Amino acid sequence: MMRAKGLSLHLGGRAILDQVSCTVRPGQVTVVMGQNGAGKSTLLQCLAGSVGADAGAVEVDGQCLAALPPEELAAKRAVLAQSVHLSFPLTVAEVIEMGCYARYQQWTARQRTARIDHYLTLLDLQPFRDRSFPTLSGGEQKRVLLAKCLLQLDADPAAPSGNRYLLLDEPTAALDIGQQFRFIDLATSLARKRGLGVFAVLHDLNLAARFADEIIFLRDGRVLASGPTHAILTRTTIRDTFDVDCLIQEHPHYAGPLITTLPYERPYFAPA
Amino acid sequence: MRSFSAVFFALIALLSLTLLGGVFVGAYELAPAELWLALTGQSTDLQQFLVWQVRIPRLLLALLVGAALATTGAATQGLFRNPLAEPTLIGVTSGAMLFAAAAMVLSFRFLAAAPAWLQQGAVSVAAFCGALVTTGLVYRLASGRGRVNVATMLLAGIAIAALTSAGTGLLIYQSSEQQLRDLTFWTLGSLGGARWGQVLGAGPIILAGVYFLHRDALALNAFLLGEREAAQLGFRVQRVKRRVIIWTALVVGTCISLTGIIGFVGLVIPHLLRIWQGTDYRRLLLFSALLGGSFLLVADTLARTIVAPAELPIGILTALVGAPFFLWLLLRERGKNALL
Structure with missing residues (x-):
């Protein structure tokens, strides 16, 4: 279980997060919603360990997030960024391979290629394998980044690790309405199958209603309401x-x- | 995508060919048989000296410096996520220039009676110190609360370069005709002074730099997505940035102190390889070293032969050979997928 307790963050005299607590459970989808500037992405980055809060703490399976070394953290949680701009082009396979950089040495080149192929096939990306990532459409790029995240959270058969978490920062931004639905469906079903805890920032109430187990409503950095989807929506x-x-x-x-x-x-x- | 080993061996072959060509060609022409005798120590002392003490150390230094400039160029472009980045941008070059100019002007006052090697040595040491001091300054300006902001570093580097070039200008204003000439030639670079001492001094630093930059290849790949993304993939980004900057400053400072400023290699070689081979830093850094070495070797061979027995400054050659080729490549790629 990933749990934030009383997170507060002030920037420039403004409270970005104010006493926010939330929980992400393995195998479940937690969606955070709110207006622009409500602190959704900041909360996600705090859970990812990329932004430190002024007060409060994030725990991952009982361990303090801030105390985990980056390599260990990388095996526990992956972040699908809101938008990715590659400063120089890489191929699709090279982008996906980044998912295993944290344990690059533990795998042989053959194992790495096999895992990359596995996720290329799983996400229907085989035809794009050697394509340059920036030439892909928005929806295809999102799928590549999802493949990278899933590879990053790939369970090591030799040492079955603890729970793993997938953080999606506005995964539907810049996708057309068909892609939005398909992408969330794909991401959440793959995550559920693997027992990943999903934390997603979403803007579409109907997508949240359809795919979330729990919803957190944020306003001005505070939790207005949170709970099981059917009760809270x-x-x-x-x-x-x-x-x-x-x-x-x-x-x-x-x-x-x-x-x-x-x-x-x-x-x-x-x-x- | 061509396989790694095919390209690797092609580049090794190219390097061997340019090395061989470089030993053959020169102001003093040697027939293949004479060269063989000189190499095996069976010819006249003059020919042996020429081959072993002049030509070979010069070829090796060209190879080392070319490898160093291309590798650090590729690494800084990745670190700054900017296709125009070069070690110049972090203050290495401008600082070396200011300190070298100061050494040239001051050594005329205080070391006028000293032998030439001491004056030359003073310039080298000054350039090396200047490279490290300005890079350190730019690094400090861009860091706060344990983090280095690369965007700030880029801008601070430009500001410091403007300041140091003002200082250099002041020194030029003060300098004599001869010093001005020396300084101008210094900014165009030359491998003319290459001896075994320089090769053996610079070799370990450059090879260590290329090796350690190559060890950060995965991190540099991750940096292409952004610093936050690299951290989320499990990298300690602050340490990576510090390592890349320190090795770049050390390696480029070493090169400049021995050869003066040689432009264009750090920019053109990595981009050429990106267009040909893709950006993956696991290949890019190593291939940059090999191709950069070959490129500078060819440029230097041309520099010392076209106007023999005189020599052209190598900076003219690197631009003259590199720029049109690079433009041709850009134009050829213009119609295809956006690559740069």
Whole structure:
């Protein structure tokens, strides 16, 4: 279990995070939502160990995150960045291979190639193997980066390690609506299958409703509400988080809610 | 993607060929048979001296310096995530220049009676110190709270370069005709002074530098994604940055102190290899060393033969040979996938 306790971070006199606590459980998907600037990405970077908080701490399976050496941390959690710009082009296979840099010496070249091939096939990327990464479309690039993250969290058959976590920072940004759905579906199902704990920053309420086990609503660096998706995804929490009213219906095609946001008018409801 | 070993052996072959060509060609022409006799110590003292004490150390120094400049160029481009980066940018060159100019002007005042080797030595030592001092300064300016900001370092390097070049300008203003000439030639580089002493002194530093930079190849690959991403992949990025900067300053400082400023190698060789072989630093650093060595060897061989018995400054040759080739490559690649 990955657990943040009372994280606070102030930058330039402003509270970016204020007493934020949250939990990421193995095999489950925790989604954080909130307005722009609410502190979602900062919270994710704190969980990743890339940003240090002023107060509070992050624990990974009972160990203090800040005390873990970077190589060990790399085997425990992987981060899918919001956007990646390569300063010089690499091929798809070379980008994916970075996932095993932390244990480069432990694997032979043959083993590395086999693992890369495994993830190329798994994510349907074999035709792109030797393509230059920057020439790929946004959706393809995301899949390559996901493959890199999964390789980074690849369980070592020789030494089965503890729990592992996948942190997704706005994974759907810059993807078209079809890709958004497919990518989250792919990432969460692969993660669940491997027992990875997923922590994702998302903006789409319906994607969150469909794929999250738990949702955390952040506003101005504070946790407004958090809990299991079905219980927490209510008109009140959405309005308090985003200042947006919405219509929540039963989804016609699968069990769960269908949320329609109503940013300006409230024709369907009396004011709360 | 061609296989690693095929390219590796091709580059080794190229290096051997250029070495062989370099031994043959020169102001003093040697027939193959004479060369063989000289190499095996059976010819006249003059020919033996020429081959063993002049030509071979010069070839080896060209090889070492070319390898050093190309490797550090590739490493700094990766560190700064900038295709225009060169060791020049972290203050190595500008500092060496200022200190060398100071040594030239001052040695005329205080070491006028001293033998030439001492004056030359003073310039070398000064250039080496200047390279390290300015790099250290730029590094300090860009670091705070245990972190080095490479963007700040780039800008600080430019500011310090402007300052030192103002200092150099002041020295030029003060200098005599002869000093001005020396200084100008120094900024165009020359391997003319190469002897075994320099090869044996510079060799270990340069080889160690290439080796240790190569050991950080994976980290440099990860840096292509960004520093935060590299840290998340398990690298200690602050240590990597410090190592790359220290080795670059040491290696380039050594080169400049022995040969003056040789431009263009650090820029053109890594890019050429990127277009040909891709960016993966596990190959790039090693191949840069090999191709950079061959390139400077060819340039130096041309420098000492085209206007023989006089010599052209090698900086003219590296630009003259390198720039058109590089442009041709860029134009050829322009239509293809965006590579740079």
